Amino acid sequence: MTASTDKTPPALHTPPVVSPQAWEAAREQLLIKEKAHTRARDALAAERRRMPWTAVDKAYAFDGPDGRRSLLDLFDGRRQLIVYRAFFEPGVYGWPEHACRGCSMVADQVAHLAHLNARDTTLVFVSRAPQADIERLKARMDWKMPWFTLTDGFDTDFGVNEWHGTNVFIRDGNRIFRTYFLNNRGDEQMGGTWNYLDITPLGRQEAWEDSPEGYPQTPAYKWWNWHDSYVEGAAPDKKWMEISDAGEAAFRNKGK
Known part of the structure; x- marks a missing residue:
């Protein structure tokens, strides 16, 4: 006999277990606080878009699957760059089969990158592991994000030499500026498209946002697409525009 x-x-x-009517009333009460939380989060993101920038004048180098790359190269031609420092290197628990467990959970939650790319934003991971180990890990875990090898003091200079962290950069031509940084519990919410865009200087780039004058903005919903259907420079799909317009109108009328 087995135990x-x-x-x-x-x-x-x-x-307590209550009636559907009482449950709905409790939900409506909580929704008041949840909506206030959403508005406060939006206001914080608006303040983040107005943070000062600091110039990055030092040259940095990273090894990638196609050779040596500069920090400017990591933008991949886009305007914004998000860099997550993941712990995958000798001395990290799990090496060489796995990266840090927390960093791996972040990697598991990264949404399809096409949506970020459609907002002129590139996301990359960086670690000190050699490229051969990174490529093997990515294949094993089915991770798709670009992942580069640190070769210099980038992590020390940007606050992530002893822990994970996410740095945000923007470029003006060939000039690069650091715009934001978060670490510790700030990283645990990352992975979704919206959370990543909310920490960038340009934000979601939607018309409802409180952004500085002249920032790029388009109507909400209209730029959204299936991840395999984004076409750079293409106008939004006409049929989707009609559907989203009808949906927004129905939502507004429901609230009256």
Whole structure:
């Protein structure tokens, strides 16, 4: 006879069980606070878009699958760059089969990059592991983001030499500026398209946002696309414009 593996979980001190009507009333009360939280998050993102920039004058080099690249090269021709420093190198728990568990959870949550790219934004990961190890890890874990090898003091200079962290940069021609940085628990929310765009200086680039004058903005919803259907420079799909317009009108009328 084998020992039973059935483990009864401890009793929970659960909230009350109520009628559907009472549940809906409780949800409406909580929704007031949730909407306030959303507005506060939007206001914080608007303040973030007005943060000062600092110039990056030092040259940095990274090894990639196609050879040596500069920080400017990492933009891949786009205007904005997000760089996540992931711990994958000798001495990290799990090496060489795995990267840091926390960094791996971040990598697992990265949304399809086509949506960021459609907003003129590139996301890359960087680590000190050699490219052969990075490519092997990416294939094993089915990760698609560009992942480069650090070769100099980039991580030390930008606050991520002893821990993970996310730096944001923007370029004006060949000039590069650091615009934002987050680490510790700030990283745990990252991975989704919206959260990444909200930490960039240009934001989601949608018309409802509170952004400085002259920032690029287009109507919400209209630029969204299937990740395999973005075409650079193409106008939004006419049929999708009609559908989204009808949906927005129905939503507005419902609220009246």
